Amino acid sequence: MSHVVIIGNGVSGITAARHIRKKDSAIKITVISAETDYFYSRTALMYIYMGHMTFENTQPYEPHFWKKNRIELKRAYVNSIDYNSKLLQLAGGSTINYDFLILAVGSKPNKLGWKGQDLPGVQGLYSYQDLELLEENSKGVKRAVIVGGGLIGIELAEMLLTRGIQVTILIREERFWNCSLPDNESELITRHIYEHGIDLRISTELDEIIAGTDCRVEKLRTKNGETIECQLVGLTIGVRPNIDFLKHANLEVDKGILVNRFLETNMSNVYAVGDCAQFKEPVMGRQPIEQIWYTGKIMGETVASTITGNKLKYNPGHWFNSAKFLDIEYQTYGWVSPELQHDQADFYWEHQSGKMCMRFVYDKESRKFIGVNAFGIRLRHHVFDAWLNQKVTVDHVLQHLKDANFDPEFYKQYENEIVDQFNKETGASIVLKQKSWDRILSLIKA
Numbered sequence: 001m002s003h004v005v006i007i008g009n010g011v012s013g014i015t016a017a018r019h020i021r022k023k024d025s026a027i028k029i030t031v032i033s034a035e036t037d038y039f040y041s042r043t044a045l046m047y048i049y050m051g052h053m054t055f056e057n058t059q060p061y062e063p064h065f066w067k068k069n070r071i072e073l074k075r076a077y078v079n080s081i082d083y084n085s086k087l088l089q090l091a092g093g094s095t096i097n098y099d100f101l102i103l104a105v106g107s108k109p110n111k112l113g114w115k116g117q118d119l120p121g122v123q124g125l126y127s128y129q130d131l132e133l134l135e136e137n138s139k140g141v142k143r144a145v146i147v148g149g150g151l152i153g154i155e156l157a158e159m160l161l162t163r164g165i166q167v168t169i170l171i172r173e174e175r176f177w178n179c180s181l182p183d184n185e186s187e188l189i190t191r192h193i194y195e196h197g198i199d200l201r202i203s204t205e206l207d208e209i210i211a212g213t214d215c216r217v218e219k220l221r222t223k224n225g226e227t228i229e230c231q232l233v234g235l236t237i238g239v240r241p242n243i244d245f246l247k248h249a250n251l252e253v254d255k256g257i258l259v260n261r262f263l264e265t266n267m268s269n270v271y272a273v274g275d276c277a278q279f280k281e282p283v284m285g286r287q288p289i290e291q292i293w294y295t296g297k298i299m300g301e302t303v304a305s306t307i308t309g310n311k312l313k314y315n316p317g318h319w320f321n322s323a324k325f326l327d328i329e330y331q332t333y334g335w336v337s338p339e340l341q342h343d344q345a346d347f348y349w350e351h352q353s354g355k356m357c358m359r360f361v362y363d364k365e366s367r368k369f370i371g372v373n374a375f376g377i378r379l380r381h382h383v384f385d386a387w388l389n390q391k392v393t394v395d396h397v398l399q400h401l402k403d404a405n406f407d408p409e410f411y412k413q414y415e416n417e418i419v420d421q422f423n424k425e426t427g428a429s430i431v432l433k434q435k436s437w438d439r440i441l442s443l444i445k446a
Contacts, residue, residue, distance in 0.1 A: 001027065001028055002027050002028065002099040002100065003028040003029075003097065003098050003100070004017075004020055004027055004028065004030070004098070004099065004101075004102065004307060005030045005031075005032065005098035005100070005101050005102070006029070006030070006031045006101075006102040006104055007032050007033075007078055007088075007101070007102070007103055007104060007105055008031075008032075008102075008103070008104030008105045008106055009031050009032075009035065009036065009038070010039070010042065010104060010106050010274060010275075010296065011039075011042070011274070011297050012104040012106075012273040012274030012275075012296035012299050012300045013031060013033075013273070013300065014031065014039040015297045015299075015300025015301055016102050016104065016273060016299075016303050016304045017029050017031055017071050017304075018069070018071075018300075019300065019301050019304030019305070020304045020307055021071060022304075023304065023305070023309075027307075027308070028070075029070070029071045030072045030073075030096065030098075031071060031072065031073050032074045032076055032078060032088070032090075032096070033073075033075065033076075034076060034077045034091075035127055035128055035129065038059050038061070038063065038073070039059065040058040040059045040060075040128070041059075041060065042126075042127075043293065044057075044058040045058075045130075045131045046155045046158065046159050048131060049131060049134065049135070049159045049162075051162075055128075074096075076091060077091035078091075079091050080245070080249070081101070081246070081249060081251075083249065083251065083267040083268075083270060085097075086101070086269075088101075098269075100270075100271070100307050101267075101269065101270045101271070102271045102272075102273060102303060103246070103257055103270065103271065103272040103273070103276060103277075104272075104273050104274045104276065104296075104300070105241070105242045105246075105276045106126075106241075106274060107239035107240060107275040107276070107291055108239060108242045109123075109124025109125070109126050109235055109236070109237075109239055110124075110235070110238045110239060110240050111124075111235060112237065114206055114207070114208060114209060115208045115209065116208055116209030116210060116211060116217065116220070117209060117235065119209055119216060119217045120137075120215065120216045120217065121137050121216045121217035121231060121233060122209055122217055122232075122233040122235065123137060123233075123234065123235065124152075124235045124239075125152055125155070125156050125236065126152075126239060138160065138163060138165065141163075141165050141230075141231040141232045142165065142166060143165065143166045143230045143231065143232075144230055144231070144234060145167075145169075145170060145228055145230045145232070145234070146169045146170070146233075146234040147206045147233065147234065147235050147236065147237060148169075148171065148236040148238070149173065149176050150177065150236055150237070150238060152236040152239075153234070154169075154176075154193070154325055154326065156236055157169060157193075157198055158326055160234075161197070165232075166199070167198050167199065168198075168200075168230070169193070169201065170205065170206055170222065171200070171201070171202055171204065172204065172205045174202055174203055175187055175190045175202065176189050176190045176193055176200065177189060180338060181338060182336065182337075182338055182339070182346075182373070183338075184348050184350065184357065185359065185373055185375060188328075188350065188354060188357055189325050190202075192325060192326060192328055192355070193325075196326055201222075204222050204223075204224065205222060205223045206222060207221045207223045208220065208221045209233055216231070217230065217231065217232065218230075240255065241255060241256035241275060241276040241277075242275075243256060243257055243276055250266070251265060251266065251270070252265065253278075254278055255289060256275075256276050256277055256278030257277055257278060258278055258279075258280050259271070259277050259279060259280065260279075260280055261279070261283075261313040262302075262312070262314070263299060263302060263303045263306070263314055271303045271306075273299035273302075273303055274291075274295075274296035274299055274300070275291040277289070277299065283314070283315070283316060285319070285335065286319070292321060294320070298316055298317075299314060302314050317385070318333065318334055318385055318388045319333070320333045320334075320381060328375055328376050329375070329376060329377075330373075330375050331378070331381075332373050332374070333371060333379070333385065334369070334370050334371025334384070334388050335361065335370055335371040336359060336361050336370075336371040336372065337361075340361070343364055344361055344362065344364060345363075345364045346359055346362070347394070347422050347425065347426065349414075349417070349418045349422070351414065351417075355375075355376050356375060356376030356377055357374075357375045357376070358372060358373065358375075359373040360398070362393070367393040367394050367395060368392070368393060368394075369387055369388070369391075369393060369394045369396070369397045372384060372397075377414065378405075378406035378407065379404045379405070379406055380403070380404050382443060382444040383404040383443050384404060386443035386444070387443075398418070398430050398432070399419075399431065399433050400433050400439065401418065401419065401432065402415050402432065402434065402435040403435055403436065405435070416432060419432045
């Protein structure tokens, strides 16, 4: 009987375990993690801190699920791996043999070598341990400074605001997240951040974090010489693969664990999935490392298929992502770059409230739909995915835009306003079609 060992109990590792068990009832499966006893939703950490959920609420499966499906869970650190003997050395001296090994070791927050970055009161936000540390570090805090303008940064800001803590965010860019968003969307979110009472400092970089007499963080200094008093510093300048303990063996690594399209490493029967995997030859248009929930899930499913006898290439499909900027939801499907490519055109609509917008990107000549950004309007994933698969035109998308509305019974509709503006700006004469459940069902099935 083969033994599959998975290091890491995040979405990638657990998806692999579940799908291996679905496909093979005999294979032995062991999941090793030092973070938590059970798999949980990492994106829900903020809601635990804000009091909306308990930690148990974030666990998709009851404790009996693992025994029922004969997936052994082991709480331990892996110190080293002997790939020739297929042997894991655990902290404390015990060992585990494997026939197949899946490395799903995730990420950890970036640190860029600032003076004082390891002081008490300075932390990132990625793991459950980070959440526990934040509970301690935020006690009695009046002011916190967050360094970095990514999605984790804005989540941390929202968390701290619920505790009555004044928040300052430092970003080196001129607008929030303009490395990923076009100017209009970035400006909308930047305004929204200011409106929530957050002290957003643009074009500002951290120089040094300074300790007080108790050796905890007391203030920081920016590169322009400004000093900001604070009792908590959040470092949210992205994450990097958690592979330090893997760098001193024969496993090929770079920024992450190097894999081919089958998620195979250079070691026999060893795979890497999720945040820690780095593709030697990325899928066209994608990044070598994709630290996104749904791509990690697809990687887990892919490697499970390969291990159980049906070898598959990783195929993430069309790009999509979703997030929340305070109380504004964000979705993107297809490709919407910060700057248009020379062969692209776009159309941008923004509601007069300044809280909702949509951007449609399409090919100049063929008018083929390329991608969409949406803020404050919830869209149907399957509908846009089908349109991208079918390579429809932007005119088709706008004509049938009501089909993409996630829940018109509860959300006000703006499709008429969007299409009217598109017609006025482009000279088109698109007539908006009424919502059709038959069309929606056919798109979902496709």
